[in-house]
Amino acid sequence: MANTPQSKKRARQNERRYAVNKARRSRIRTYLRKVEEAIAAGDKDAAAVALRAAQPELMRGVTKGVMHKNTVSRKLSRLSARVKALG
Incomplete structure (x- = not known):
């Protein structure tokens, strides 16, 4: 339990910050889910639009510190390869 004024402020x-980051993570997951659903449906145009x-x-999640740069790069690379393979 926080006792000092500084630790109370930090809490x-x-x-x-937790609430903001949680909302950002949720928003990112929603965008990823839209890409996944378009890929699952086999709709290349919709998947490409969703990926863009x-x-x-x-990338905004990276700059805000919600996700690591390499994680995002890996996800984007794999998703774009899957979208490209749809054709």
Whole structure:
């Protein structure tokens, strides 16, 4: 339990940051799910559009510190390869 004023403030900041990061992660997962669903449906055009929409969201997650740069690069690379293979 936080006792000092500084630790109480830190606890409040952590709660707010946790909520923001959770929302960002959820938003990123939604964009990824749209790409996955388009790939599963076999719709190359929709998958390509969804991937183009997902890329900036993923990179924003990197700049905000929600995800690691290499993780996002790996996900984008694998998704783009799967979209390319649909044709």
